[in-house]
Ligand SMILES: Nc1nc2c(ncn2[C@@H]2O[C@H](COP(=O)(O)OP(=O)(O)OP(=O)(O)O)[C@@H](O)[C@H]2O)c(=O)[nH]1
């Protein structure tokens with residue numbers, strides 16, 4: 001299985017967005033410009049010209065200067081495009097605040113992963129990143145229902161994330177109080193109460209799923225025993241919803257854990273679900289761990305790096321949430337070099353006392369990714385939204401892998 | 413009448429279709445609790461539904477869905493008196509999807525009847541194992557094993573087959589931690605060795621089921637502790653009001669008591685207490701009661717809440733520290749893992765927050781501090797955080813409310829005891 005290039009791009013894209021999100025202008029002087037793929041560049045330039053003349057009236061001298069500078073910069077870059085790329089173009093340009101009082105010209109051009117829908121021009125003290133963030137989130141949505149006579153839970157599977165919409169307790173009496181003579185009557189009352197309860201759950205399902213029924217890929221229903229079949233077969237839900245039901249599964253619980261069990265069961269029949277792929281990968285790693293010394297599992301930066309260097313790694317698992325950048329500093333006086341995990345507050349050279357300067361920075365995840373590519377290991381970036389994903393990040397530092405062969409004492 | 417004879421709660425456990433409900437129906441029938449014409453009636457109806465031979469099971473299986481499929485879904489409670497004891501029989505389901513109900517029933521039991529089909533190719537099966545482990549975990553001390561369906565082994569009522577099954581059972585039960593229990597060859601459907609010695613198995617000299625029940629020991633009654641009553645169900649009965657039901661674990665409950673339900677945090681005054689439709693002046697540990705509470709509305713209280721005295725309310729955990737043993741996990745358990753915890757009558761997903769240490773089973777010393785992960789066979793001290801408010805008590809103070817089972821993806825993966833509770 002070759003590594004998915006897309007994953008690295010997604011990772012880098014997300015990282016860039018997070019960076020952008022943290023930037024601030026001193027005034028309203030940061031420009032965000034979203035150009036849909038079918039927009040003529042000529043029209044954009046025309047629009048920017050008008051903005052330019054309006055902006056010449058800005059009162060604050062420095063803001064005016066910065067805004068005009070940013071617009072000029074965008075116009076000059078647009079010259080290189082005959083037409084926007086397939087998914088459109090996004091510009092983020094402006095003077096951003098640095099430490100202390102300084103500002104610095106910042107300019108970023110992004111080709112979005114999905115097509116831009118509408119033309120947006122925004123000048124604000126922050127960059128406008130929401131449309132791109134939303135693109136990252138736009139994933140497959142499935143509807144989830146688990147139900148028995150005691151309770152029901154309704155939710156969504158959104159990419160790798162299970163969201164609970166509601167949990168309803170039924171209050172349908174169970175057998176506890178059944179008595180001798182009146183038992184027939186009691187049984188009838190129970191069935192009436194059950195019907196009321198199914199109706200109520202049907203209404204909730206209709207109200208929850210109908211507004212987005214077109215965007216849902218499918219619906220799964222789960223629960224112990226035959227109650228779920230009864231609910232499904234008896235018109236408690238709208239036809240449009242029933243039609244979207246992919247399958248029914250036996251699951252033991254009808255609360256949030258039931259939703260998770262349902263997704264697990266459903267994914268056996270739908271191998272292409274992203275959440276399944278991720279769970280499977282992490283589970284493979286955990287199963288190797290269980291084997292102890294004979295197992296093929298490794299984790300932690302040092303072990304992984306050494307395995308990569310030996311070209312012994314088969315699969316590299318990286319948590320999406322792990323952000324590690326290393327900063328390399330150099331002293332221009334004496335040539336001393338030092339590496340930091342964070343930008344240092346104190347950049348005095350320990351050797352000569354001069355001021356060190358940053359030479360370059362290196363993204364740790366990107367570096368591991370490249371090393372893995374070179375050694376032929378498959379790389380998977382695992383989201384931290386699923387339970388397995390969060391375990392990978394929390395318990396194993398977000399860096400783990402599976403070896404090609406069992407380590408011998410000498411290779412460790 | 414309850415209160416005069418000691419009360420024992422008995423749960424039936426065992427693999428699906430091994431004959432639990434049939435056995436209970438038969439026992440009640442032979443003991444005169446169910447008239448012949450009801451059984452005849454059930455037999456006719458069951459035959460019509462294509463569910464022949466389920467007539468005895470129908471005594472306990474009362475839902476439409478249960479009768480149509482011939483599978484028990486939910487617990488049912490029936491009283492049953494012998495010369496010596498007042499029993500509440502709790503018939504539990506055997507199907508793997510309903511283990512959660514079985515756990516609730518078992519958490520209320522003082523003793524268990526483990527039903528195992530002795531038929532060739534049946535014997536000890538997946539839920540036989542899971543249920544036996546769960547009974548042990550949840551503190552059921554006394555157990556009676558029934559080798560059932562002796563009428564349809566080859567040849568019928570074969571001593572050889574019984575000896576074979578008995579050997580397997582003894583070996584298995586020792587691995588669970590049960591010793592010195594009767595193994596009785598029976599037929600629940602035909603009625604061999606239930607209340608009378610079977611003519612078909614003269615080779616067997618041990619007790620009948622009824623004799624074995626009479627020789628159970630009376631469980632101790634922790635009446636001196638504050639009241640703890642985990643709610644199994646809540647009924648709202650027109651004209652009467654809200655009636656929670658459940659088993660008294662510790663302390664006493666009686667009309668006039670001011671009680672509080674946690675985590676619901678709702679208070680009220682007990683108006684009446686009844687067991688199997690008879691009202692009681694007071695209920696003691698072991699009593700399975702319904703009680704009416706003034707000041708509590710329909711939706712105020714739900715399954716899994718625990719009732720206690722206002723001046724010593726049940727403990728609500730923000731997190732808790734427990735010693736667990738990993739029974740059967742396909743991979744490893746690490747921080748972030750979130751399975752379902754079954755405590756008394758409730759189920760709550762809990763996240764492993766910290767693996768404090770692993771322990772040497774031989775001497776209880778620490779094996780490793782803060783291990784990265786634990787696996788099957790390990791005994792460990794862990795800290796977990798419930799997904800939603802949960803009543804759990806230190807096992808040293810309230811053993812019945814400090815034990816739990818951990819399940820994930822359709823199987824029991826671990827069991828444990830609560831040692832410390834961090835409250836809000
Ligand atoms: N031949 C024979 N059949 C039996 C005996 N006991 C039960 N059965 C049959 O086994 C089937 C299942 O019986 P149940 O009593 O419903 O089994 P159960 O253990 O209660 O099943 P669940 O509650 O669904 O787990 C029925 O067809 C019974 O007639 C027995 O002693 N002999």
Ligand SMILES: [Mg+2]
Pocket residue numbers: 432433434469483484503504505506
């Ligand atoms: Mg049954």
